[in-house]
Amino acid sequence: MKKYFELNKPYQFDPTDLTAIIFTLCSVLGIATSINITPLFLLGSIIGFATCFKARRINLIALNGSLLILNLVNFIKMF
Known part of the structure; x- marks a missing residue:
């Protein structure tokens, strides 16, 4: 398990770590x-979408693109 999750190496920050922290906080x-967390979800979606291209996986691009669109629509509905 340590080898699979690369816990035997020194920690290296990755932009997806920031997205995970934001979504956990959300x-x-x-x-x-009862706080409206839509802006925070939108921020996480923007970061996730911007960083998913380096993985070169179409499923990640589709997932993060869908999350971004959904969160953008909810953000617009706030106003």
């Missing part, structure tokens, strides 16, 4: 409070 805040 989940916790969305469940624990």
Whole structure:
């Protein structure tokens, strides 16, 4: 398991780490409070979409593109 998740190497920051932190924060805040977390979800979606191209996986581009569009629509509906 350590080898699979590369836990035997020194930590290297990746932009997807930031997206994971933002989405985790969104989940916790969305469940624990009544705060509208749509802008935070939109920020995470933008970062996720911008960084998914380096993986060169069509499924990641489709997933992150869909999340971005959905979050953008929800953000626009806020106003």
